[in-house]
Amino acid sequence: MSAHNKLMLTNTLTRTKEEFVPIDENNVRMYVCGPTVYDYAHVGNARPVVVFDVLARLLRLLYGADHVTYVRNITDVDDKINARAAQEGVSIRDLTEKTAAQFHADMGALGAQMPDIEPRATEHIEEMKQLIETLVEKGHAYVADDHVLFHVPSMEDYGQLSGRSLDEMIAGARVEVATYKKDPTDFVLWKPSEEGEPGWDSPCGIERPGRPGWHIECSAMSAKHLGTTFDIHGGGIDLTFPHHENEIAQSRCAHGTPVMANVWMHNGFLQVEGEKMSKSLGNFFTVHELLETDRLGGRKWPGEAIRYTLLQTQYRQPIDFTEKGLQEADKQIKRWTDLFIKLDVVPSADPKPVQDVVDGLLDDLNTPRAFASLHKLARAARSGDRDAAQQLADSLAFLGFDPKAWVEATQEEEQSALESIDPALKQRVEESIARRLEARKAKDFAESDRIRDELAAEGIILKDQKNKETGEIETTWELKQT
Numbered sequence: 211m212s213a214h215n216k217l218m219l220t221n222t223l224t225r226t227k228e229e230f231v232p233i234d235e236n237n238v239r240m241y242v243c244g245p246t247v248y249d250y251a252h253v254g255n256a257r258p259v260v261v262f263d264v265l266a267r268l269l270r271l272l273y274g275a276d277h278v279t280y281v282r283n284i285t286d287v288d289d290k291i292n293a294r295a296a297q298e299g300v301s302i303r304d305l306t307e308k309t310a311a312q313f314h315a316d317m318g319a320l321g322a323q324m325p326d327i328e329p330r331a332t333e334h335i336e337e338m339k340q341l342i343e344t345l346v347e348k349g350h351a352y353v354a355d356d357h358v359l360f361h362v363p364s365m366e367d368y369g370q371l372s373g374r375s376l377d378e379m380i381a382g383a384r385v386e387v388a389t390y391k392k393d394p395t396d397f398v399l400w401k402p403s404e405e406g407e408p409g410w411d412s413p414c415g416i417e418r419p420g421r422p423g424w425h426i427e428c429s430a431m432s433a434k435h436l437g438t439t440f441d442i443h444g445g446g447i448d449l450t451f452p453h454h455e456n457e458i459a460q461s462r463c464a465h466g467t468p469v470m471a472n473v474w475m476h477n478g479f480l481q482v483e484g485e486k487m488s489k490s491l492g493n494f495f496t497v498h499e500l501l502e503t504d505r506l507g508g509r510k511w512p513g514e515a516i517r518y519t520l521l522q523t524q525y526r527q528p529i530d531f532t533e534k535g536l537q538e539a540d541k542q543i544k545r546w547t548d549l550f551i552k553l554d555v556v557p558s559a560d561p562k563p564v565q566d567v568v569d570g571l572l573d574d575l576n577t578p579r580a581f582a583s584l585h586k587l588a589r590a591a592r593s594g595d596r597d598a599a600q601q602l603a604d605s606l607a608f609l610g611f612d613p614k615a616w617v618e619a620t621q622e623e624e625q626s627a628l629e630s631i632d633p634a635l636k637q638r639v640e641e642s643i644a645r646r647l648e649a650r651k652a653k654d655f656a657e658s659d660r661i662r663d664e665l666a667a668e669g670i671i672l673k674d675q676k677n678k679e680t681g682e683i684e685t686t687w688e689l690k691q692t
Contacts, residue, residue, distance in 0.1 A: 323610070
């Protein structure tokens with residue numbers, strides 16, 4: 211990475227924006243908490259997926275695609291999964307497989323690439339049990355009433371990530387009152403399974419089958435796939451406490467390391483139409499609903515309009531997700547599409563962003579600044595600068611958008627619309643276009659403009675475009691949308 215490309219990231223652990231220096235430039239490692247697969251992902255769940263997708267793309271640009279390992283887990287053992295499977299009368303395996311596939315499809319529609327590794331909790335039970343036994347051996351955890359609990363007072367600097375007081379931690383964790391706990395803040399590493407619930411042979415000599423607590427899975431999976439200390443751990447701000455705080459406690463105490471990850475990054479909360487998303491308020495939207503139903507604004511929304519909306523706000527800031535914001539995003543994408551069609555531009559085979567866009571992202575993933583650079587390129591392209599249009603298309607592709615698909619879809623829609631037009635009207639318009647082109651060649655611009663205006667009065671819009679091979683002006687047309 212060149213000195214010019216200095217990446218600055220806000221580290222929740224140190225509460226500062228600092229230069230990112232990887233442990234190993236040849237193996238930059240990032241772990242992000244993924245979904246609990248019992249239901250469709252809501253739009254709030256989508257924000258960290260999109261945010262850290264952009265960060266992964268940036269890291270690959272800076273260090274090389276083969277030198278970045280991005281891990282995002284799937285939680286497929288959880289009480290919510292058990293309850294939903296029982297409610298729907300399906301097996302837990304069928305529910306988690308179906309929901310994981312839905313998650314992949316929805317996030318793919320938002321332009322998010324798959325992580326390099328996507329470990330599942332149920333495939334790492336042995337690693338969790340080994341970690342739990344290590345914590346017990348080192349005096350940081352204990353067995354009680356067929357449970358294994360982490361003993362929070364055993365870690366002197368517990369709470370560094372969230373910076374919470376003991377009272378705040380007890381309140382924030384919604385601590386379960388249990389007589390077998392040594393301390394109110396102690397949290398579950400392993401618990402017994404009831405009949406009908408998934409269960410495995412328990413660690414630490416416990417005879418009753420059980421299952422892992424939530425926090426232990428990420429400690430086990432990150433250590434297996436990234437090592438006991440790695441570069442970046444990400445997730446939503448709601449995970450800071452207790453989940454990430456407890457991950458740190460488990461990992462550091464088991465492995466004897468000063469940190470679990472060097473940089474902790476958290477995206478801000480998401481509201482919908484100025485209020486906290488809630489089913490009772492009617493403003494709770496899954497990504498699937500936005501893509502496939504007309505619940506919001508009476509229409510379906512393209513995935514890339516959702517992605518654009520999520521990236522318009524810098525990741526650490528709260529975001530207000532609104533219908534108006536989606537409308538503006540959709541209109542902007544259509545304006546860019548028209549520009550690409552006019553200048554006959556699609557992204558390069560290996561698209562690279564312009565430095566201005568990169569500079570915005572280097573500043574703690576400042577996507578609003580990166581978007582300002584995109585708009586600057588668009589203004590130049592509208593003035594006929596085809597190179598600027600190419601840079602715009604390549605930069606958008608790097609950011610996870612698909613201008614080529616926009617162009618192809620628009621051209622298909624226009625062709626379909628033309629094919630449905632009355633043949634007599636079609637013939638008359640084509641004849642008028644031919645007369646107009648002859649007038650332009652004869653430099654009779656008054657006649658050319660008269661024909662254009664005459665057709666416009668009938669709701670027929672002409673689009674002129676230079677053929678790259680012949681240099682000749684070619685004209686296409688469409689009916690004005692009402």
